[in-house]
Amino acid sequence: MKWLLLGVNGQVGHEVHRYLSTLGECLAPTRNELDLSKQDAVVRYLDEHKPELIINAAAYTAVDKAEEEVELATALNATLPETLARYCAENGLLLVHYSSDYVYPGNGETAWQEGDVTDPLSIYGQSKHAGDAAVLASGCDHLIFRTSWVYSARGHNFMKTMLRLGKDKEQLSIVGDQIGAPTPARLIAEVTALAVQRFQHERRVTGLYHLAPRGETSWHGFACEIFGQAQAQGVELAISNERVASIPTSDYPTPATRPLNSRLNLSRIEQTFNIRLPDWREQLTLTLTEHLG
Numbered sequence: 001m002k003w004l005l006l007g008v009n010g011q012v013g014h015e016v017h018r019y020l021s022t023l024g025e026c027l028a029p030t031r032n033e034l035d036l037s038k039q040d041a042v043v044r045y046l047d048e049h050k051p052e053l054i055i056n057a058a059a060y061t062a063v064d065k066a067e068e069e070v071e072l073a074t075a076l077n078a079t080l081p082e083t084l085a086r087y088c089a090e091n092g093l094l095l096v097h098y099s100s101d102y103v104y105p106g107n108g109e110t111a112w113q114e115g116d117v118t119d120p121l122s123i124y125g126q127s128k129h130a131g132d133a134a135v136l137a138s139g140c141d142h143l144i145f146r147t148s149w150v151y152s153a154r155g156h157n158f159m160k161t162m163l164r165l166g167k168d169k170e171q172l173s174i175v176g177d178q179i180g181a182p183t184p185a186r187l188i189a190e191v192t193a194l195a196v197q198r199f200q201h202e203r204r205v206t207g208l209y210h211l212a213p214r215g216e217t218s219w220h221g222f223a224c225e226i227f228g229q230a231q232a233q234g235v236e237l238a239i240s241n242e243r244v245a246s247i248p249t250s251d252y253p254t255p256a257t258r259p260l261n262s263r264l265n266l267s268r269i270e271q272t273f274n275i276r277l278p279d280w281r282e283q284l285t286l287t288l289t290e291h292l293g
Contacts, residue, residue: 125259
């Protein structure tokens, strides 16, 4: 099988490439080889290479910057998946696409279900929601995975930032009223591989799914767990959890509004694929161990 992976150099794309390497010939153009913000270039690439499966791990993820770069965020998060979905619909192909908890309004304390009303609070969230809507409206076979708080052993992410700050800072203030589940890119790729395999035998699994670990925490709780696990693995830190202050979102203003409630209900994905997703702490241990090498 010839399959196309967009966003191979990102956190999710890197792991997807690793987990699906045996699937067949992988087309993985870099940013220099294919400008994903130019839809005519994307169409030409598709027509020339004719992939049999498309996995779109490319996205504009600079949440605050998106408030200013609306056009670019829209091109990558909305127009690109629309273009890919149209091609898949016309050619009877599967499109795998990754979405975000930012499509929800972030209120309340109940875990969001896939059918809940969306009402994104930011340009980033709006662009991701538009991409989801375009894929769903296209009629193509699709696997849309909405995930939250993505991190990995590589790239720029919260875990690596905390490890860097923890080595130098004796005190930190971290937001404590945004609740979600930190999701390693490795877990996203692992479930993607399982879902694609299932689709090849059972096309009815097509749909929209939440994909995150079990459990919940705040950014403050995530930071403290990172520090605790890192120290347990022998990392020397200047910080201690007693000196990590929990602050409200209102004390840390940002250009883009963040959802306070990023809890995701996992019932649909667990029942459909007969899996039980692991706890977020276990996943942190695996990711941290990989990062520390």
